[in-house]
Amino acid sequence: xxxxxxxxxxxxxxxxxxxxxxxxxxxxxxxxxxxxxxxxxxxxxxxxxxxxxxxxxxxxxxxxxxxxxxxxxxxxxxxxxxxxxxxxxxxxxxxxxxxxxxxxxxxxxxxxxxxxxxxxxxxxxxxxxxxxxxxxxxxxxxxxxxxxxxxxxxxxxxxxxxxxxxxxxxxxxxxxxxxxxxxxxxxxxxxxxxxxxxxxxxxxxxxxxxxxxxxxxxxxxxxxxxxxxxxxxxxxxxxxxxxxxxxxxxxxxxxxxxxxxxxxxxxxxxxxxxxxxxxxxxxxxxxxxxxxxxxxxxxxxxxxxxxxxxxxxxxxxxxxxxxxxxxxxxxxxxxxxxxxxxxxxxxxxxxxxxxxxxxxxxxxxxxxxxxxxxxxxxxxxxxxxxxxxxxxxxxxxxxxxxxxxxxxxxxxxxxxxxxxxxxxxxxxxxxxxxxxxxxxxxxxxxxxxxxxxxxxxxxxxxxxxxxxxxxxxxxxxxxxxxxxxxxxxxxxxxxxxxxxxxxxxxxxxxxxxxxxxxxxxxxxxxxxxxxxxxxxxxxxxxxxxxxxxxxxxxxxxxxxxxxxxxxxxxxxxxxxxxxxxxxxxxxxxxxxxxxxxxxxxxxxxxxxxxxxxxxxx
Numbered sequence: 197x198x199x200x201x202x203x204x205x206x207x208x209x210x211x212x213x214x215x216x217x218x219x220x221x222x223x224x225x226x227x228x229x230x231x232x233x234x235x236x237x238x239x240x241x242x243x244x245x246x247x248x249x250x251x252x253x254x255x256x257x258x259x260x261x262x263x264x265x266x267x268x269x270x271x272x273x274x275x276x277x278x279x280x281x282x283x284x285x286x287x288x289x290x291x292x293x294x295x296x297x298x299x300x301x302x303x304x305x306x307x308x309x310x311x312x313x314x315x316x317x318x319x320x321x322x323x324x325x326x327x328x329x330x331x332x333x334x335x336x337x338x339x340x341x342x343x344x345x346x347x348x349x350x351x352x353x354x355x356x357x358x359x360x361x362x363x364x365x366x367x368x369x370x371x372x373x374x375x376x377x378x379x380x381x382x383x384x385x386x387x388x389x390x391x392x393x394x395x396x397x398x399x400x401x402x403x404x405x406x407x408x409x410x411x412x413x414x415x416x417x418x419x420x421x422x423x424x425x426x427x428x429x430x431x432x433x434x435x436x437x438x439x440x441x442x443x444x445x446x447x448x449x450x451x452x453x454x455x456x457x458x459x460x461x462x463x464x465x466x467x468x469x470x471x472x473x474x475x476x477x478x479x480x481x482x483x484x485x486x487x488x489x490x491x492x493x494x495x496x497x498x499x500x501x502x503x504x505x506x507x508x509x510x511x512x513x514x515x516x517x518x519x520x521x522x523x524x525x526x527x528x529x530x531x532x533x534x535x536x537x538x539x540x541x542x543x544x545x546x547x548x549x550x551x552x553x554x555x556x557x558x559x560x561x562x563x564x565x566x567x568x569x570x571x572x573x574x575x576x577x578x579x580x581x582x583x584x585x586x587x588x589x590x591x592x593x594x595x596x597x598x599x600x601x602x603x604x605x606x607x608x609x610x611x612x613x614x615x616x617x618x619x620x621x622x623x624x625x626x627x628x629x630x631x632x633x634x635x636x637x638x639x640x641x642x643x644x645x646x647x648x649x650x651x652x653x654x655x656x657x658x659x660x661x662x663x664x665x666x667x668x669x670x671x672x673x674x675x676x677x678x679x680x681x682x683x684x685x686x687x688x689x690x691x692x693x694x695x696x697x698x699x700x701x702x703x704x705x706x707x708x709x710x711x712x713x714x715x716x717x718x719x720x721x722x723x724x725x726x727x728x729x730x731x732x733x734x735x736x737x738x739x740x741x742x743x744x745x746x747x748x749x750x751x752x753x754x755x756x757x758x759x760x761x762x763x764x765x766x767x768x769x770x771x772x773x774x775x776x777x778x779x780x781x782x783x784x785x786x787x788x789x790x791x792x793x794x795x796x797x798x799x800x801x802x803x804x805x806x807x808x809x810x811x812x813x
Contacts (some may be wrong), residue, residue, distance in 0.1 A: 217349065219388050220599050222657030227747065232416040239379060243371055243386045247428030249369075250362040250390025255341040255436045257358050260397070264347020265514070267291045274581040279518060280349055281510035289349075289529045293513075296348025297499030300341050301492035302333070310334050311341045312551040317642040319363045319388055319410060325648060328367055328593050330382035336363035341553040349502050349513040353546045355395055359555075362391025364644030366425075370618055382418045382447035385410045386810020393429040397444060401605035408598040409639070414539055414654065441611035442517070444758045445524050459577045459618045462583060463625025465571060466590030470630050473595060474540065474638045480549025480646075488764060491551060498550030505543035512540040516652075520588070523565035526580030529571060537566035541606035556638065557592065562589025585615060586622040594626030607759035658789040659749035659782070665787055667748055668765045670773030675711065677702045678729030681719055684730055688716040698765040699773055700730050706771040707741060709734025741766045744774055751777050 259275050266274040269292060283289060304312050308331065322330050366387025370380040383543030388410060389402040396402075406422045406475035407414065433439070449455065484494045505515045519536060522528050528536070544559050568587025575583050585606060593602030603620045607613055630637070640650045674696045675684060689695055696710040708731055715733075742751040742763045755763055755777075763773040 199770040201253045205546070212546065214431040214768050222761040230416050231295045231761050232420075235379070236417050236420055239382055239421040240371075240372070240424045243424040244382055244428050246366045246369060246383055246387045246421075247393075247425035248432055249365045250387055250425065251394040251429050251432045251436060253339065253355075253365060254358050254391050254394030257343060257354055257361065259682060260339065260343030261347045261515070262355065264296075264343050268296065268348045280506070282390075283510075287507070289506055289523045290500070290634075293349040293499035293506070293532075294496055294504035295499070296344050296350070297495035297502075297547075297552050298493075298551070299344050301495045303337055303341050304495075304551070304553075305345075305490075305492040306431075307337045308334050309336045313356075313548075313553070313642060316359055316409065316556075317639050319360050319384070320650070321643050321646070322363070323381050323384060323410060323412065326378040328384045329371060329377075330364040330367040330384070330791075332364075332368060332746060335361055338364065338553065342555070345553045346515060350552060350554045351502065351505075351512055351514065351516065351540055351559060352547070352552075352556070353390055353439075353515055355557040356555025356557055358391035358395050359388040360682065362387035362389070362394075366390075378417075381411070382421050385418065386422045389422050390429035393426045393747070394437070395603070395610060396431050397430065397433055397437070397439070398605050399426040399430040399609035401478060401601050401608050402429075404601040404604055405598060408601050409596065412654075413431055419492055420612055437522045441609060443520055443609045445581060445585060445610035445612050445615070447582045447612070448583070448614045449582060450483075450576070450578065451617065452576075455576050455578070455618075458583075459586060459621040460625045462568055462575070462586045463573065463590045463594070463622035463627075465567055466587055466622065466627055467594040467626040467629030467633070469563060469591060470626065471633055471640075472592040473541065473545065474634060474641065475635075476545035477548050477638060477661075478641055480546045480634025481551075481645075484550055494550040495547075495552040496500055498547040498552055502543045505539045509535050509539040510539070512543060516540070516562050517558065517564050520565060521590075523562070525567055526569070526572075526583040526584070528569065530573075533566050533569045537563065537570070540566075556595075560592045560595055561588040564588040567591070577710065582615075582618075585610065586618055589619045590622035593623030593629040595638050597627060597630065597662050598625040599623040599641075600765065622677065623766060655789075658785050660747055662748045663744065664742055664746055664748055664751050664765055664777060665744035665775070665784070667781045668744065668777045669781060670744075672764075672773060672776045673697065674701045674773065676700070677708050677729060677734075679730045680726060681730070681733065682726035682795035684711060684721055685716045685726070688713050695762075697760075697762050699776065700734050701773055702731065704770075707732050707739065707766050707773050709739055710739050710762075725766055740764075741771075742777060743768050748782065752782050755779075755782075784787055 256469060262277050263273070265278060265280060266276065268273050269280055269285060269289070270278060285292070310318055311334065322328060338357055339361045344353065346352050346354065359503045363384040364387070366383035366385070367380055370383040384407045389406045392402040392405060393399045403426050411418050487494065502513065511519055521620055540559065540562055565584040566585035568583040568585070572583045589602045589606035592605065594601040596602070602623045603616065606619045607616055636644055644651055672693065675687070677700050694713070697710055699707050700709045702708055709729060711734060740754060740758050740760050740763060742754065742765045744765055751763055755761070762776055762778045764773055765777060766773055
């Protein structure tokens, strides 16, 4: 780290943030659009390191994949990128994926079970329920297991593993500094975005992936460090990788009406394909669950299917970037495309369902590109590979439920911004179809099967839209500070319906404390002096109050942190009681949002004109 940057980070590396207190809340004048403070500068500085580490991790992963491929299929120690289809092993090639998957099974059982799967669901799970803490061994075992899986023929991509690995690097760096789980999440996602940028050279799509899939929020505190990590990764990438787009494409889309309809049709087709792929993967997983053997042996069965599929169509093995290039160039005959699609889908779904390690993004591009290529004869004339490109983007957008990410991903991968509108159209329709037809995506279904629910819809907190003065009860029942303990006990023990707690006020209406039904019971059991006054009894207690000009969310947070069920609302200057907020008042705010969602009203109605009878003389 540069010395200046090191000193700056050190100056910000302060003690843990002070916990939220029940002291006087900030004035409403200090409210603003965002809650981000200067600690975001620390996160942005650390994101620089995360971005650089993400590029390095991506380079290591791709070199490991090449090494495993050379060792497994060519028997030599080399980092040269050679196609699996060029090997001369014959039937012996069937055993290569089996051996690789057995190794992965042992790594998962005796190393870490978290290396199973395609990476993104595991990152989402770590964020949502793991406080964004990833173990160091996962950062090592995930890329290693993925390299073995893909290098021995696994039909997967490298993006899922590098997202998990980059996220692990960000999480590990965050665990070295006093940080909240939300701040650790930011650096975890920054590492994921850096890794994706390094592999594909798509920084904007990587940032959008963070927003649409991983952050589960939209705040400057999370966006800025992620953007820094992606930008740093994009700037450092040319030092280790080719700076040109991975899949250059020069075709253009025709914005005529029948072409627009065809763009939407490709999106719908890809959306249906997304549903089929998701169903196949989890049907395979369900079948493996029924097997009477330990799960560490499931990948070996998946490896056998991979090996047999490789005999039928060798091009279906491995990452398959050559297939994507051929689909975009329109070089493959329809029969070859169909064979590639069928074999790749079968071995991919079975292998992924078996619990081996590998990503889904590159296979989705191949599946969508194959569907677009097969539909080309029935679609309007366009440049070669155009419909394959739309199919790739739409399949990714529909399957991952990330239409904006898929759109910019396709544009950045090809370096062709002229296809932005056609790709966006196809992705939007694919996304809409899968949202309507499927409850879960291929990513969230994995998490749901582990007993966790994820919602992917975000909205403004209704408590942040109203002031306390709009929801508080103004007619408040109180008890005077001059009341004796005996009278207070009698008040709670009468047959009349009573609240569980009451504010205690002095002669000027200033709140001095609060007593509850539990207090009266304790005074009775402890034989408290019945002549003492309530003002004396509550004088030593911490007082929790709210203010009419603050947001309802601030009052709700204070109630949640202190455990009180009713919050007296007082004037800031005098402390006089002006209202009270209880749980039911806050629930009415939420009920209002539900009514806005569910109640339907037509304010303008079309009515047929009535003929007035002719005037009679």
